[in-house]
Every structure is written in C-alpha cells, then in structure tokens.
Amino acid sequence: MxxxxxxxxxxxxGLTLGxxxxxxxxxxxxxxxxxxxxxxxxxxKIALLGLNPVAIMGAIWIARIRDPGLLALPxxxxxxxxxxxxxxxxxxxxxxxxxxxxxxxxxxxxxTNIGSIGAxxxxxxxxxxxxxxxxxxKLFEDVSYYAIGFPIAKxxxxxxxxGIDAAARLKGLLxxxxxxxxxxxxxxxxxxxxxxxxxxxxxxxxxxxxxxLSTVMLLTSIGMALRFSLIGRYIRESVSVSLIKFILVPFxxxxxxxxxxxxxMEDALPLKVVIILSSMPVAFNALIPPSIYDLDLDxxxxxxxxxxxxxxxxxxxxxxxLRCI
Numbered sequence: 396m397x398x399x400x401x402x403x404x405x406x407x408x409g410l411t412l413g414x415x416x417x418x419x420x421x422x423x424x425x426x427x428x429x430x431x432x433x434x435x436x437x438x439x440k441i442a443l444l445g446l447n448p449v450a451i452m453g454a455i456w457i458a459r460i461r462d463p464g465l466l467a468l469p470x471x472x473x474x475x476x477x478x479x480x481x482x483x484x485x486x487x488x489x490x491x492x493x494x495x496x497x498x499x500x501x502x503x504x505x506x507t508n509i510g511s512i513g514a515x516x517x518x519x520x521x522x523x524x525x526x527x528x529x530x531x532x533k534l535f536e537d538v539s540y541y542a543i544g545f546p547i548a549k550x551x552x553x554x555x556x557x558g559i560d561a562a563a564r565l566k567g568l569l570x571x572x573x574x575x576x577x578x579x580x581x582x583x584x585x586x587x588x589x590x591x592x593x594x595x596x597x598x599x600x601x602x603x604x605x606x607x608l609s610t611v612m613l614l615t616s617i618g619m620a621l622r623f624s625l626i627g628r629y630i631r632e633s634v635s636v637s638l639i640k641f642i643l644v645p646f647x648x649x650x651x652x653x654x655x656x657x658x659x660m661e662d663a664l665p666l667k668v669v670i671i672l673s674s675m676p677v678a679f680n681a682l683i684p685p686s687i688y689d690l691d692l693d694x695x696x697x698x699x700x701x702x703x704x705x706x707x708x709x710x711x712x713x714x715x716x717l718r719c720i
Contacts, residue, residue, distance in 0.1 A: 399710055402519050406512060406706065409611040413618020435616040442616075444572060446609040447510075448580030453598045454527035455584025464656055465665055469534035471657075472509075475648045475673045476539045480505030480547070482639045490631065498551025499681075499690040503636045503698040505544050506681035509533045511613040512703075513675040516710065517668055518606045520717060523599065524661075526606065528668045530581045545684055552688030617679045622696055629697035636698045641674055641709055648673040663720050670720075674713060676702035 416434075419425035427434050483504020487497040507513070510533065518526040587594070626633075649670055652658075657666040677699040685692040 398519050399714060402516055402710055403707065405515060405607050405610055406614060406703075409614025410618040410621070410703075412611070413615040414621055415618075416615070417619045417621070431619055435619050438612045438616040442609040442612040443510075444576050446605045446612070448576050450526070450602050450605040450609065451530050451577070451580040452584040452587070453594065453602050454523045455530070455581060456587040456594045456598070458524060458527035458584075458588060459661070464660055465528075465531070467655055468528065468531045468665060468669075471648060471652055471669055472532040472672065473535040473539055474651065475644055475669075476505050476507060476536065477543070478647055479507065479639055479644045480544065482643055483636065486635045486639065490635065492632075494551045495689065496632070496691045496694055498548045498688065499685045499692065499695040500632055500636065500698070501551065502544060502548050502681040502684050502690075503632075503677045503695055503702075504639050506540060506678040507640070507672075508675045508678040508703075509536060509672050510678075511610050512706070513672045515606060515610040516671050516675075516713070518602075520671065520714060521664065521667055523602060524664060525668050525671075526602075527584075528665060529672065530577065532668060532672050540680060548684035548690060549688050552684075552690050621700070626697040626700060629694050632694055633698050633701035636677065637702050637705055640676060640702055641705065645670060645674040658720070667717050667720060670716060671713060674709060676706060676709075 416425060416427065417431065420427050420431060429437060480501050481504075483501045484497070486504070487500045492500060509529065514526060514529045517529050649666075652666050652669045657663070657669060660666075677695075679699065681699060682692065682695050684690060685695045
C-alpha cells in the first residue's frame with residue numbers, strides 16, 4: 396500500500412504542480428523566470444540530460460544480469476510499441492474514424508509512457524534491479540517513434556512536406572543529445588558493472604532521490620502544457636485506447652515474454668518489468684504528431700489524460716499481479 400501511495404503521490408504532485416504553474420502564470424499571479432515553453436524545455440533537459448543518466452548508470456552498475464536471454468528485452472519493448480499501434484489502427488477501422496482521427500489514435504496506441512511513469516513504477520515496485528532493465532527495454536523506443544510512428548502519422552495527416560522526413564529523423568537520432576546521453580549512461584553503467592570497482596554506498600540513497608525527482612520534473616513540464624477542453628467528445632476513443640494499453644498489449648506481451656522464458660530468469664524480474672512497462676498509459680510524445688501533421692490534437696490529448704488518470708486503477712492491479720508471479 397505504501398508503494399501505491401508513493402507512486403500516486405509523485406505522479407499527482409508533478410502534474411498538479413505543472414498545471415498550477417500554468418494557470419497562475421496565465422493569470423499573472425506567478426511570474427516564471429522564463430516563458431512557459433522555455434521553462435518546460437529546461438525541466439526536461441535537467442531531468443533527461445542530468446538526473447536520468449546518473450540514475451541509470453548507478454542502477455546498471457550493480458545489476459546482476461546473468462542470463463543471455465535478456466538480449467531479447469529491447470525487441471520485446473519494440474514489439475509492444477508496434478503491437479499497440481497495429482491494434483489502434485484496427486480499432487480505428489472498426490470505429491470508422493476519419494484519417495486525421497486515425498493518425499492521432501495510432502500514436503496513442505503505440506507511444507507509451509515508459510521513461511517517466513514506467514521507470515518510476517519499476518523503481519518503486521521492483522527497486523534498482525527492476526529500474527536497471529528499463530533502458531534496455533526501451534532501447535529501440537526512439538527508432539520506433541521516428542522511423543515508424545511519425546511517418547505513419549504523417550501519412551494520415553495527408554501532408555507531403557510538413558516537417559522533417561523519416562530519413563532526416565533517423566540521421567538526427569545519431570546527433571540527438573537526449574539519446575546520446577541516455578545510451579552513454581547505459582554503456583558507462585555496463586562497463587562499471589563488468590569492472591571490479593565497487594559502487595559507493597551513497598549511490599543507492601542518491602537514486603532514491605534522483606528517480607522520483609526526475610519524474611516530478613518531467614510530469615511538471617507536461618502539466619504546464621495540458622489542455623482539458625473537449626475531453627468529453629472522445630469517450631469512445633479514450634475507452635478503446637485504454638483497452639489496448641491496459642489489457643490487450645500487456646496480455647500479448649506477457650504471453651510472449653513468458654514463452655521465451657522471462658519467468659525463469661532472475662527470479663522472474665524481467666517478466667515483471669515487461670508487465671509494468673507494457674501496461675503504461677499514452678506517452679506525452681503522442682501529442683507531437685497531431686501538432687505537426689494537422690491531426691486531431693484534442694483526441695490525442697483526451698486519450699493521454701484518460702489513460703493517465705486510469706493509473707489509479709491500473710497500479711493496484713499491477714501490484715497484485717506482480718505479487719502473484
């Protein structure tokens with residue numbers, strides 16, 4: 396119960412802080428040191444370029460990954476994102492959504508909140524050992540988004556020259572500081588893990604602060620851009636994407652992970668990580684394609700809000716399932 400309250404507290408606090416800052420700033424009550432958009436980007440840079448790599452390095456430093464079968468973990472992560480997108484396209488066809496709604500709905504089905512909420516839940520529920528597997532699971536996340544997700548969204552938007560094409564995005568991955576720093580943290584942690592150097596005792600305490608602090612910063616940046624208008628118009632789409640994110644994808648990925656033996660590795664830790672990360676809500680990144688490709692942004696915003704709010708039900712169920720494994 397304490398783990399649930401702690402997770403809820405971090406998520407609610409971060410989002411509430413961001414929404415409150417946005418409203419107070421708009422009404423002239425609060426004066427931010429930077430414009431709202433710049434403040435959001437600063438918080439994201441501090442979390443993703445500063446705090447997260449240090450936490451990832453420290454967690455992987457002491458991880459005990461003995462089974463070579465874990466090499467399948469990033470492919471499981473990629474398959475989970477792809478499965479969500481395909482199911483969303485199928486659901487959009489059944490609901491007879493128009494192209495601009497279909498493109499936005501596809502992104503909501505595929506793009507998943509692994510990095511902030513998923514990483515936090517793994518850390519709180521499974522400790523540093525579970526948190527250390529998160530960057531491995533999400534290794535192909537950006538490739539999935541930029542090489543597959545964005546081009547598909549662009550197709551449904553009917554744009555020809557709107558934004559950067561897929562080839563340019565793939566080249567940009569090699570220069571993206573967020574990806575480079577994240578991968579560097581993973582590699583540094585792996586090298587330290589293989590060395591004879593002992594991790595300092597204070598690192599565990601530091602990670603207990605860095606991981607939730609990073610999540611608060613990311614969620615605050617999200618809250619500063621939230622818009623709650625028109626959510627009621629997209630109940631059908633929001634319910635459909637919730638079924639995809641919280642039932643269909645987790646079940647498919649669970650069966651796949653168990654079939655390749657994840658339940659027999661490291662006291663079933665990889666299986667538990669896969670269950671958590673494949674059950675996360677719509678990622679905030681799902682709001683980007685509708686913004687740049689003229690898709691239905693209100694639909695994406697509604698699906699993001701509803702699936703994130705449903706964590707109040709999903710997290711207790713996840714904790715129960717993990718205890719049964």
